[in-house]
Amino acid sequence: MIAADHSAYSYLTAYQTLVTSLPGRDLPWLQQLRGEALQAFAERGFPGVGEEDWRYTALSVLNKTVFAPVTAQQVDLDWLNSYRLDDAACAVLVNGRFSSALSVLNGWDGVTVSALSELLADNPAVVETMLGQAVTSCEHNLVAFNNAWFADGVVVRVVANAQIDKPLQILHVVTDAQALAVTRNLFVVNDHADIEIIETYIGINEAYFTAAINEVLLGCNADLTLSKVQLEGGKAQHFGGTYVRQAPDSRFAHHNFALGGLLARSDIHSDLAQASECTLNGLFVASGRQHLDNHTRINHAKPHGISREFYKGVLDQRARGVFQGRVIVAEHAQHTDSEMNNRNLLLSSDAEVDTKPQLEIYADDVKCSHGVTVGQLEDKSVFYLQSRGVDEATARNILTFAFANEMVDKVENAELKSLLLKELLVRFPAMSL
């Protein structure tokens, strides 16, 4: 019986002492939300492969290890700074706690960035209007876990009509073995406003667990470009969910780069309103025994929505990739225009990808397409490069790099693009472009 799961029980036991350190203890509405979440977690523990949305991803490490919050002793600043974007404001979370000392957030108009823990103390009514608006514990039990355990996060509020030129980077850093970092970010982009946010996840090469959720509320004709660069340490467990509610005519573009971690799962879910646009791009690159799972859901609830989804996977050695892409077109969502594409490259005979596009269309006047491919590098392409003097290993790297680079090319932020190119070149060494 899952309810008796050893690890869920251990987490619940640890929660009794942990709870005093969590923010918002005096807020009845939050206590109720946390209480319900805890109840759901107590009943079923972490999601299991018996659940359809989790059938390819077993959370066995989470079920065997009890990760716990750790206060960071020290942060390697050179390492941290090497992931900072120069042309961006930067909010830093260390082991899941906001660090004002490491963050650079001054001199910014039209946008307010706050630590969730501070906002819960200073102005909880604001948080109450946002928290739980885009996702609830009913989604699955990692959301419930996050609801019960979140310790901090970043709240971004963009005032109506503001065009924010400077992007915001949210840098998640884990510095200690066995650490548990549970964060909740809330992004509210009000009507006609426009902002770019970049999430970067880094951590030491030890086992730890990041469970980060973003709730995103986009106003009418608002525009958010959100990029996720997941470069967790090689032994890390990572769950990152982004849940979006789009108002009419809003535009949401997401770039999901899953490169790190031992086991990492991303949820990217968006609910569209009338004439909203949603673009989901993704690249997962795994080797060794990495397991990278990407779960997307685009819900066309109203007419005239547009969605474009393109994910690519590169799997080497014994790595496993998962792409689940679900598009729902409701009965009244006429004139929906939706495309989904997932292309995968297997570099070894032991690598595996599970890809599952799901289209659920209840309207009759829509344009929806999807396509999936799984393949290997073509021998004729490798030979063509060899015939021009390039050795076989480099030829394979060039071709793999080119395959992956198509997704990097879709990123407009030049600084972010060059950071990603660097990461790809480390994995597939070849002459840089």
Added chain:
Amino acid sequence: MTKRMLSIKNLHVSINDKAILKGLTLDINPGEVHAVMGPNGAGKSTLSHVLSGKPGYTVTEGSVSYNGKDLLDMDPEIRAREGVFLAFQYPVEIPGVSNIYLLKAALNAMRKHKGLPEVDAMDFLTLVKGKVKLLQMDEKFLYRAVNEGFSGGEKKRNEILQAAVLEPNLCILDETDSGLDIDALRIVAEGVNSLRSPERSFLMITHYQRLLDYIKPDVVHVLADGRIVKSGGPALALELEEKGYGWLEGQAA
């Protein structure tokens, strides 16, 4: 006696145990242009593939010496770095890799092989742009993905552009005339002719005499059933055009 550039002796090659080349012998001296003609299925493309090191072919007998070295012993990229260039009959499309990237990677691989430093970025651009002009190509081609969406003529011109940049010693043209209209054929032929030099040799593999109107060979060979069955001067090609290949098939060299 001049030093041979390429010396193929009694070459036997099979694919999946099926014999394709059955004792082919051919010598090429520096600066010479040789045409190998023959009917479909004679083994023309097999010859070009086996010389460039394409996997899937088994040499069961014979030898190929290139500038005194055993060519068959070299990996494909080493052959390329040693100056053997194959212009493909069907150039491969490589999405995501720009032409200029491939040219630079290839040129630097050659230079490294020769113990030379990487090419200077400005020098490289000047060199490549000069060659682009020579082949009457648009500079935009440099920044497009290798052969992706190119027309047949553009692909063949692109092959010759690569040869022009890499300056090989032995240039193998595999059915370079196939799929070209007359204007494209002329431009490609002019490109090839501009590469002719006393040190550079060509092995042209073609089904038709048409190409030889534009690129004058020194020697013409007829390949039939895996062997060279007849060799001669340029006049042989005209004779073939008139009589076809039937009268030569089954004949020993």
